[in-house]
Amino acid sequence: MPSDQQSGTESSGPRHVAIIMDGNGRWAQARGRPRLFGHHAGAKRVREVVEACPSLGIKYLTIFAFSTENWKRTQVEVAGLMSLFRRYIAKETRALHARGVRVRFIGDRVRLDTKLIALMDTLEEQTRENEGVHLTIALNYGGRDEVARATRRLARDVAEGRLKPEEVDEETLPRYLDTRVLPDPDLVIRTSGEARISNFLLWQSAYSEYEFIDTLWPDFTADELARLCQSYGSRDRRFGAVKA
Ligand code: FPP
Numbered sequence: 372m373p374s375d376q377q378s379g380t381e382s383s384g385p386r387h388v389a390i391i392m393d394g395n396g397r398w399a400q401a402r403g404r405p406r407l408f409g410h411h412a413g414a415k416r417v418r419e420v421v422e423a424c425p426s427l428g429i430k431y432l433t434i435f436a437f438s439t440e441n442w443k444r445t446q447v448e449v450a451g452l453m454s455l456f457r458r459y460i461a462k463e464t465r466a467l468h469a470r471g472v473r474v475r476f477i478g479d480r481v482r483l484d485t486k487l488i489a490l491m492d493t494l495e496e497q498t499r500e501n502e503g504v505h506l507t508i509a510l511n512y513g514g515r516d517e518v519a520r521a522t523r524r525l526a527r528d529v530a531e532g533r534l535k536p537e538e539v540d541e542e543t544l545p546r547y548l549d550t551r552v553l554p555d556p557d558l559v560i561r562t563s564g565e566a567r568i569s570n571f572l573l574w575q576s577a578y579s580e581y582e583f584i585d586t587l588w589p590d591f592t593a594d595e596l597a598r599l600c601q602s603y604g605s606r607d608r609r610f611g612a613v614k615a
Contacts, residue, residue: 383428383601383603383604384427384428384429384600384601384603384604385428385429385556385557385558385580385600385603386428386429386430386431386554386557387429387430387431387432387433387553387554387555387556387557387558388424388429388431388432388433388556388557388558388559388560388596388600389432389433389434389435389556389558389559389560389571389572389575389576389579390420390432390433390434390435390559390560390561390562391435391559391560391561391562391568391569391571392413392416392417392434392435392436392562392588392591393561393562393563393565393587393588394409394562394563394564394586394587394588394589394590395409395410395412395413395587395588395589396409397409397563397587398412398413398587398588398589398590399412406448407447407448407451407452407455409587409589410451410452410455411455412589413588413589414455414459415589416588416589416591416592417434417459418463418466419592419593420432420434420591420593420596421467421470421472421504421506422470422593423593423596423597424504425503425504427596427597427600428600429504429600430504430505431504431505431507431553431554431556432504432505432506432507433477433506433507433508433509433550433553433556433572434506434507434508434509435509435512435569435571436456436508436509436510436512437452437456437478437509437510437511437512438509438511438512438513438569438570438571439478439479439511439512439513439516439570440513440569440570442482453483453484453487456487456510457486457487457490460487460490460491460494461490464493464494464497467494467498467506468497468498468501470503470504471501471502471503471504472498472501472503472504472505472506473498473499473500473501473502473503473504473505473506474494474495474498474506474507474508475495475505475506475507475508475552475553476491476495476507476508476509476510477507477508477509477510477512477517477549477550478509478510478511478512478513478516478517478549479511479512479516479517479520480511481511482511483510483511491510505553507550507553509571512549512571513570514568514570514571514572514573514574515570515573516570517548517549517550517573517574518548518573518574520549521544521547521548521549522544522547524547525539525543525544525547544574545574545575548574548575550572550575553575555572555575555576555577555578555579556572556575556576556579557579557580557603557608558579558580558581558582558599558600558603559571559572559576559579559580559581559582560581560582560584560596560599561581561582561583561584562584562585562586562587562588562591563585563586563587563588564583564584564585565583566583568581578608578610578611580603580606580608582599582602582603584599
């Protein structure tokens with residue numbers, strides 16, 4: 372599994388971009404519309420951003436669609452979001468596959484409905500051989516929950532003799548995370564002016580660069596992503612070391 376050092380490009384742009392897509396609700400409220408209107412507008416932006424990735428040299432795109440904390444929203448909003456995810460997957464499968472996108476989902480599936488899980492499985496299966504952009508959608512995802520689930524699996528392996536306690540280190544643990552086949556993100560972007568990471572990719576973003584921008588997610592464009600990638604290129608990533 373590649374480490375963040377390996378994923379950090381020697382060339383200018385980020386190879387793995389992760390996005391906390393925030394601000395849909397405020398975007399809708401500013402227009403006097405229900406929050407779900409903002410989520411639908413946000414879903415349209417996902418397509419534009421995925422399409423922009425190849426020309427920006429982004430090989431991995433990971434987006435935070437629904438957190439383990441988002442169940443605390445009203446029943447109407449949660450049901451509306453789940454329905455949006457089902458529709459998005461059903462509608463976008465063909466286009467994503469045609470563009471060579473490989474789709475994965477991370478997060479805990481236990482609370483998701485069976486219809487949605489079936490659609491997720493189909494999309495993953497259909498795009499399994501694709502070699503274009505790796506799109507990872509975090510759905511019912513929480514960084515702490517992921518580490519807890521990973522630790523549970525790891526503990527089982529130790530208990531059953533497949534792993535020795537002294538073998539558990541920084542290389543071993545990430546093999547149990549949902550993201551085990553992905554490099555760590557080089558750049559994490561959060562829209563809507565909030566400067567926090569809200570339980571997103573806690574382990575994986577230890578050395579990521581961060582961009583907190585004011586744009587609300589439904590207003591985010593490919594041009595803005597290009598600007599952020601360019602600005603990333605001028606940063607000096609040292610991973611804790613001192614420059615020679
Ligand atoms: C945060 O905005 C956004 C979400 C909780 C949902 C993100 C979902 C989408 C962008 C929809 C499409 C995604 C896919 C993969 C189809 P918020 O509601 O917290 O906004 P607020 O902070 O302004 O209230």
